[in-house]
Amino acid sequence: EAVVNRIAAGEVIQRPASALKELLENSLDAGATSISVVVKEGGLKLIQISDNGHGISYEDLPILCERHTTSKINSYEDLQTITTLGFRGEALASMTFVAHLTVITMTEGQIHGYRVSYKDGAMEGEPRPCAAIKGTQIMVENLFYNVIARKKAFKNPSEEYSRILDVISRYAIQKIGVSFSCKKHGDSRTDIHTDSTSSRTDAIRAVYGPGVARELVSVTASDDDPSHSIFKMDGYISSANYSAKKTTMVLFINDRLVECSSLKKAIEVVYAAILPKASKPFLYISIAMPPEHVDINIHPTKRETLLSRSLGVPDEAEESMPVQTQGGRN
Ligand code: ADP
Ligand code: MG
16 A cells, blocks of 8 residues: 555655645645745755744644645535645645655644654654744655655756745745745755745845846736626736846746746747847736636646636637646646
8 A cells, every 4th residue: 555655645746846835835824924945955855844834733743644634625615715725635645655754843822842753644653842933844855765766867956956946936926925945955045035024026036136126017907897707917027128048937826826838938929029139038927816717626736727718718718728837847
């Protein structure tokens, strides 16, 4: 059974950045306003995430890493209205089948925290009292130690590290009000650092550099025709003066990080047509639409989201447009 679990886990956790994304989303779901990440060897040796969220109660520790155990969903109807990023209760469980996982956590009003490790979906021993501050720290060590072929596929830790930075960067500009930091283990310098008091443009500047931030144009759109669905979009796009080597498109739909390569291509084409020199844009777009138009439940990694095209796309009213969630394989 461990082997079957390991195979299933490999589907959910495809690479270090997908583990990081799940951990980050858990911290955000726990209401954290400060999240810091430390990475060793592109996340293959260590991903450590510390948050100041609500913590995990002692009673929940034994089942924390059991598959399909989640504190976030109670009924099927909840799926339509779910406001948390996680809802499957699969991520932590999966990690324990392909890595060593240790949790240190403390809830509000406790005088000490608990530390406990997990393997293959279960606790290793009892939670032990330890010094802590309110919040949760999770360490994922030796990812894919028991999936040799997968481990070998990641030849370039710096490539994996940049994928991790990419996921954090995107959340850092979406979740203003939350401070993010990320660095390599042993480095004093952070590679990402945002403040909880930053405005969105401050966050974009901190993450993507002053060049892009200087040239940003705010974009908003909405469609509140009552006969139609309610659709709102806002974001920033780089102006004509900005020119980068590659397009950066940060897309959130209903607060979920997604990817849409067809939209990205279309925008590149428009840019190339309008601007004299080949210019690649930076875009940050956040779309809010009724949840019934978005199916977040088609794949365990939530990498793909199904968008109903009845949002004003004329001739393919009932067809759906697949959008991919960022963080997995691209
Ligand atoms: P899901 O997010 O789909 O519920 P996960 O496997 O990602 O499932 O997490 C399992 C449970 O562990 C969550 O439902 C939550 O109760 C708890 N949890 C995980 N990470 C944290 C965290 N950083 N702070 C507080 N609770 C957490
Ligand atoms: Mg989760």
